Amino acid sequence: VGREPASEFALIGAIRGLLAARGPGEGVRTGPGDDCAVLAPPPDAELLFTIDEAVEGVHFERTWLGAAEIGRRTMIQNLSDIAAMAGRPRWAVLALAAPEPVPDLLDIVEGASACAAAWGAAVVGGNVTRGPRLSVTVALVGEVETGRAVRRAGAQAGDALYVTGEPGLARAGLLALARGRASEVDLAPAAARWRAPRPRIEEARFLRDRAGARAMIDLSDGLSGDLAHICEESGVGALIARDRLPVGEALARAARALGEDPRELVLAGGEDYELLLAAPGDTAEAARAEFESRFGAALVRIGEVRVGRAIEIVAAPGEPPRPLAFTSFQHFAPR
Amino acid sequence: VGREPASEFALIGAIRGLLAARGPGEGVRTGPGDDCAVLAPPPDAELLFTIDEAVEGVHFERTWLGAAEIGRRTMIQNLSDIAAMAGRPRWAVLALAAPEPVPDLLDIVEGASACAAAWGAAVVGGNVTRGPRLSVTVALVGEVETGRAVRRAGAQAGDALYVTGEPGLARAGLLALARGRASEVDLAPAAARWRAPRPRIEEARFLRDRAGARAMIDLSDGLSGDLAHICEESGVGALIARDRLPVGEALARAARALGEDPRELVLAGGEDYELLLAAPGDTAEAARAEFESRFGAALVRIGEVRVGRAIEIVAAPGEPPRPLAFTSFQHFAPR
Numbered sequence: 001v002g003r004e005p006a007s008e009f010a011l012i013g014a015i016r017g018l019l020a021a022r023g024p025g026e027g028v029r030t031g032p033g034d035d036c037a038v039l040a041p042p043p044d045a046e047l048l049f050t051i052d053e054a055v056e057g058v059h060f061e062r063t064w065l066g067a068a069e070i071g072r073r074t075m076i077q078n079l080s081d082i083a084a085m086a087g088r089p090r091w092a093v094l095a096l097a098a099p100e101p102v103p104d105l106l107d108i109v110e111g112a113s114a115c116a117a118a119w120g121a122a123v124v125g126g127n128v129t130r131g132p133r134l135s136v137t138v139a140l141v142g143e144v145e146t147g148r149a150v151r152r153a154g155a156q157a158g159d160a161l162y163v164t165g166e167p168g169l170a171r172a173g174l175l176a177l178a179r180g181r182a183s184e185v186d187l188a189p190a191a192a193r194w195r196a197p198r199p200r201i202e203e204a205r206f207l208r209d210r211a212g213a214r215a216m217i218d219l220s221d222g223l224s225g226d227l228a229h230i231c232e233e234s235g236v237g238a239l240i241a242r243d244r245l246p247v248g249e250a251l252a253r254a255a256r257a258l259g260e261d262p263r264e265l266v267l268a269g270g271e272d273y274e275l276l277l278a279a280p281g282d283t284a285e286a287a288r289a290e291f292e293s294r295f296g297a298a299l300v301r302i303g304e305v306r307v308g309r310a311i312e313i314v315a316a317p318g319e320p321p322r323p324l325a326f327t328s329f330q331h332f333a334p335r
Numbered sequence: 336v337g338r339e340p341a342s343e344f345a346l347i348g349a350i351r352g353l354l355a356a357r358g359p360g361e362g363v364r365t366g367p368g369d370d371c372a373v374l375a376p377p378p379d380a381e382l383l384f385t386i387d388e389a390v391e392g393v394h395f396e397r398t399w400l401g402a403a404e405i406g407r408r409t410m411i412q413n414l415s416d417i418a419a420m421a422g423r424p425r426w427a428v429l430a431l432a433a434p435e436p437v438p439d440l441l442d443i444v445e446g447a448s449a450c451a452a453a454w455g456a457a458v459v460g461g462n463v464t465r466g467p468r469l470s471v472t473v474a475l476v477g478e479v480e481t482g483r484a485v486r487r488a489g490a491q492a493g494d495a496l497y498v499t500g501e502p503g504l505a506r507a508g509l510l511a512l513a514r515g516r517a518s519e520v521d522l523a524p525a526a527a528r529w530r531a532p533r534p535r536i537e538e539a540r541f542l543r544d545r546a547g548a549r550a551m552i553d554l555s556d557g558l559s560g561d562l563a564h565i566c567e568e569s570g571v572g573a574l575i576a577r578d579r580l581p582v583g584e585a586l587a588r589a590a591r592a593l594g595e596d597p598r599e600l601v602l603a604g605g606e607d608y609e610l611l612l613a614a615p616g617d618t619a620e621a622a623r624a625e626f627e628s629r630f631g632a633a634l635v636r637i638g639e640v641r642v643g644r645a646i647e648i649v650a651a652p653g654e655p656p657r658p659l660a661f662t663s664f665q666h667f668a669p670r
Contacts, residue, residue: 009560029381030486033568035419035553036383036477038484041376046364048371049459051428051474055466084370093386095430095472124384131390132467137430139386139474142371149373151365217370225344233368 011101015109022113025122037124039091048142050081056134064177067104069195071111078140079119079199080273084218086208087144089121094138097131150208155215155234155278159305162284164275165297167219170194171269172254186257189250197273203295204275212283222270224326228311237310239321240303278305346436350444357448360457372459374426383477385416391469399512402439404530406446413475414454414534415608419553421543422479424456429473432466485543490550490569490613494640497619499610500632502554505529506604507589521592524585532608538630539610547618557605559661572645574656575638613640
């Protein structure tokens, strides 16, 4: 138990200064520096609440991400959880653990705070502690119109299954980083995507309001695992078509460079923070063109929701469906 | 990156079952198991938001606390932050990191969840990850009547300074645990206090409503450090009297057994989660007897708020004031 006041309070003071320089967020009555932040809740809305943690050596290596990128990426994970409910992010608190009060803790906070601000949210408090390895935890409160959060439960047999953007690309980037090949021309775009995925906040609201999304999840565990979450919560099964899984140019090049099957990257690839949703096929199909032009991202129909609990995949046109192998990321799994 | 689904999802499933068995908390529209919890905000209230982390080997040793006690104690730290603003706790999310998916992670969640429920709050979500050492992070949202949060800023020159309960006792307990003497008859009550401090939630609301508290903080860094926080935020100084610092029977016995000066334990002792407040002396004094009988805890006037920025202590009656040494706990300080 230490006895010298200098370092920790100085660090906390510097963090407060940095956050204050950004100005208070909307609805912030008392920001960082008291026992709690004091916040004015939105009228006529429900609150969303989520937490996520990123640990050095588990979720990232320091050689893969700069300090500001670590803060940004952890914030994005949480922003994406708010997106998956079709909400808007509002207020975040940050818990940092580090072996030493390294100066780049400030950069981590700055990265998280700048990212929050870019998406309409504010960092309103936090905690700093010593810990065996760098770890960044963000808890985020958002808002959503009352009764209009899109849950995982809600998919109905007959719904179409859609996925946004380029799932699998972040996973290719993670493999490139892990293999020390992230600067190769065919792999750099994938690594960039892993470092800074896009939280699909406005996209999710469009999908709820225009495409009729009634179940939605962000791809953090990977498409195969996250589809299982939707099916489990909704009490339904699913059938997807392997040849419908989107493989864009960037993913195709990265997969080739890595010697991986691009569609396996799509199925296993978590950490993309793309959206997977179930919606009536007609409604979603009618909104697809506008989605793609408005957001510059694909909206791809990959299969359908079925009665029963089987989750299956058709490997190639004309082949019989087979159970979808479960290939998601597991923190505690044997490596 | 693992490839086997069993362990992590099974653990998460067990945690969800445990939380579901407690029933949803008030205002919980969607609890654990979706991308976010969905919550109905209180009408006519502001929100409070805080986060705190406890790391094995930094804040506690596994030999000092059972698993359920680890969860409870981390929850208490957060409940106490809500108390310090005179609010009521509502919803918590939990982030757990551990080297292995040890079964007693469930006990940690149970301890945190039972403690939250005992104080009117609910655990509504969380995250589990692998990490180098056990760490428990709780983020907590509370509510307070609009405009009525008691901040650290707000102390005025002439106010009296009060402290609740038995500050210093938890610090004696921590020393007893660190020295392997927590089972000694004179030290067991102190260790018990460190293991399970009481969040002063109703007490804080009484102090705001009846004693006129206009600045308040919970003792987490220690009296000397937390008094400095109040003075800094309020732009005032303070003078306290050493012989006014409360030393009850339990603290006196524990300090004697440890060979420590009990008043030094009061000044340095964080982690008590007692309240330190500034209030007009007349108002507070008039409410003191009722406070003590209602809550079974002392409310002791230890000094006063002054103009200027000096924070001083009178060591013994008749002696001149001297600067108050700063003896608070620092995570990053040299040990």
